[in-house]
Amino acid sequence: MLHETKEAPGVALPDAQSAKLFERGRHVFPDGTTRVTVERDPMPRYILKGEGAYLIDVDGQRFLDLNNNFTTLIHGHGFAPAMDAVERLLRDGTCFSNPTAHEIELAELLVGRIPAVEQIRFVNTGTEAVMFAIKAARAFTGRPGIAKIEGAYHGSYDWAEAGQGGTPSTWGSPEAPVAVPSYVGTPASVADDVVILRFNDADGARRRIAAAADCLACVLLDPMPSRGGLIPPEPEFIAAVVETARHHGILVVCDEVLNLRQSYRGASARYGIEPDLIAAGKIIGGGFPIGAIGGSRRVMSVFDVSSGRAKVAQGGTFSANPVSMVAGRVSMEAMSEAAFDRLEEMGNRLRAALTNSIERHQAHFVISGVASLFRIHPKQTLPRDYREAYPSAGEAAALKSMSRFFRDEGIILPAGAAACLSTAMSDAEIDKIANVFDRFLATTPASTEEVR
Structure with a gap:
C-alpha cells in the first residue's frame, strides 16, 4: 500500500497524483524511479x-x-535569460559532430575566471569530469593510484567511489581507513589503487600519501565534501595534502563539481589551493547536463591529438552540445x-x-x-x-x-x-x-x- 489510509469518496489525498505516478514507475523501473538519489518518504x-x-x-x-x-x-528554476537563449537556439540544432562557437565562449568565460584553469574540456556530467581528471593524472604521471577523502562523493567511477559510503562497521581504523567498495561486485583490485584520507587529518594525510607515493597519480580533493559534512578545510590539512603531493610528483585534482558555487573563482581559490586539475559541473550548465575538466596547459596536453594519438582520448556524443554551452554561458555571466x-x-x-x-x-x-x-x-x-x-x-x-x-x-x-x-x-x-x-x-x- 502506498498510503495507510484509503481515499474517501470525493476527497483527494494530498499526494494522490504522485502516488499514481509512482505506481506506474514501479512497472518500468527496478525501484520505481531511475535515480538512486531520488528521495521517497514513503514515495517520491x-x-x-x-x-x-x-x-x-x-x-x-x-x-x-x-x-x-x-x-x-x-539561479533557481526557469532562469529567464538562459531559457530565452536556449529557446532561440533550439531551431538551429541541439547537437552536432562538429564544434560550435558556443563551446569556445563558455570555455573563455571559465578560463578567464578560475585561476587554475588555463585550458578546458567539456563532458556531460560531473562523474565524467572526475573520471577524465583521474585518467589525465594517470596518463601524465604514469601511475595508477589515487588518494581521496573518506566519505567524499565524486560520482560513479569505480576508483572515485571507493570509500564514499563507509559505515562504523566497515570503514576501518582512524589510522588506516578502508577503501570500502561502493557496490557489490567491485573488483578487489580497485581498493589496491585507492588510499583513503580522513578530512582535516594533516598528519594522517602526510603519512598515507608518502607511504603510497610511488603508485599515486593524484590526490582527489573535494575542498568541502558535502557528504563529509559540508565542513570547511583546515589550512593545515590543505597544506599537508598539497605539499606532500608536490614533493612526490603527485598531481592535485580538486573536485569542484558542487563547490564551484562557493565563490566567483571557485572553492580552490577561496581556500588558497593551486590544483593541477579541476573537475567542474552543475552550475556551469545553466540547468542542462554538463561537466568539465580544466587545468594547466602542461597537464591538459594529455588530451591533445594534434601531433598524433592523445594520451587520453576523450569524446562523448553530447559533450559540448550547444544547449548546455549557451545556457551555461548565460547563467555564469549572470553570476x-x-x-x-x-x-x-x-x-x-x-x-x-x-x-x-x-x-x-x-x-x-x-x-x-x-x-x-x-x-x-x-x-x-x-x-x-x-x-x-x-x-x-x-x-x-x-x-x-x-x-x-x-x-x-x-x-x-x-x-x-x-x-x-x-x-x-x-x-x-x-x-x-x-x-x-x-x-x-x-x-x-x-x-x-x-x-x-
Missing part, C-alpha cells in the same frame, strides 16, 4: 514545474526548494562577483539565524557550510570529518523528522539536511527557512537530548 514527490525558488508538484502543492537539483540550479556576494550574505544571515535558534532552545544541533551552502547536524559539536558527521540511529531519525516537518511547512529540505540557496531567493525565503527551523526546535522531541 513528482514535480510538474519549477518557478524561481519554488517547485509545484503534480498535486498542485508549492514548495520552497532547498535542493535545487543537488546544488545545480544556482557576477556581486551575485556571489549577495548569495554569501544570505547564507551568512541564514546560518546565523539557525544558530541563534539552536542557542535559544538549547538544542543539540549545529550548523556547517559557507557561501550559499548549509547543513544542519543533529549533534552537540561541529564535526571535523565524515566519521564525526556520520549520524547515529537517533540522529538519523531526527533528520527524517526535521525533513518531514519542513515538508509539511512547504519547504523541500534534503533528507541529510545539506541544502543550498539560489539567486531566486530573497530575504522573505531566508526568514521562512529560519522560522520553520525555530518552530521545529520548539515542537519536536528531536531538539532535545533525545537526539543523542
Whole structure:
C-alpha cells in the first residue's frame, strides 16, 4: 500500500497524483524511479514545474526548494535569460559532430575566471569530469593510484567511489581507513589503487600519501565534501595534502563539481589551493547536463591529438552540445562577483539565524557550510570529518523528522539536511527557512537530548 489510509469518496489525498505516478514507475523501473538519489518518504514527490525558488508538484502543492537539483540550479528554476537563449537556439540544432562557437565562449568565460584553469574540456556530467581528471593524472604521471577523502562523493567511477559510503562497521581504523567498495561486485583490485584520507587529518594525510607515493597519480580533493559534512578545510590539512603531493610528483585534482558555487573563482581559490586539475559541473550548465575538466596547459596536453594519438582520448556524443554551452554561458555571466556576494550574505544571515535558534532552545544541533551552502547536524559539536558527521540511529531519525516537518511547512529540505540557496531567493525565503527551523526546535522531541 502506498498510503495507510484509503481515499474517501470525493476527497483527494494530498499526494494522490504522485502516488499514481509512482505506481506506474514501479512497472518500468527496478525501484520505481531511475535515480538512486531520488528521495521517497514513503514515495517520491513528482514535480510538474519549477518557478524561481519554488517547485509545484503534480498535486498542485508549492514548495520552497532547498535542493535545487543537488546544488545545480544556482539561479533557481526557469532562469529567464538562459531559457530565452536556449529557446532561440533550439531551431538551429541541439547537437552536432562538429564544434560550435558556443563551446569556445563558455570555455573563455571559465578560463578567464578560475585561476587554475588555463585550458578546458567539456563532458556531460560531473562523474565524467572526475573520471577524465583521474585518467589525465594517470596518463601524465604514469601511475595508477589515487588518494581521496573518506566519505567524499565524486560520482560513479569505480576508483572515485571507493570509500564514499563507509559505515562504523566497515570503514576501518582512524589510522588506516578502508577503501570500502561502493557496490557489490567491485573488483578487489580497485581498493589496491585507492588510499583513503580522513578530512582535516594533516598528519594522517602526510603519512598515507608518502607511504603510497610511488603508485599515486593524484590526490582527489573535494575542498568541502558535502557528504563529509559540508565542513570547511583546515589550512593545515590543505597544506599537508598539497605539499606532500608536490614533493612526490603527485598531481592535485580538486573536485569542484558542487563547490564551484562557493565563490566567483571557485572553492580552490577561496581556500588558497593551486590544483593541477579541476573537475567542474552543475552550475556551469545553466540547468542542462554538463561537466568539465580544466587545468594547466602542461597537464591538459594529455588530451591533445594534434601531433598524433592523445594520451587520453576523450569524446562523448553530447559533450559540448550547444544547449548546455549557451545556457551555461548565460547563467555564469549572470553570476557576477556581486551575485556571489549577495548569495554569501544570505547564507551568512541564514546560518546565523539557525544558530541563534539552536542557542535559544538549547538544542543539540549545529550548523556547517559557507557561501550559499548549509547543513544542519543533529549533534552537540561541529564535526571535523565524515566519521564525526556520520549520524547515529537517533540522529538519523531526527533528520527524517526535521525533513518531514519542513515538508509539511512547504519547504523541500534534503533528507541529510545539506541544502543550498539560489539567486531566486530573497530575504522573505531566508526568514521562512529560519522560522520553520525555530518552530521545529520548539515542537519536536528531536531538539532535545533525545537526539543523542
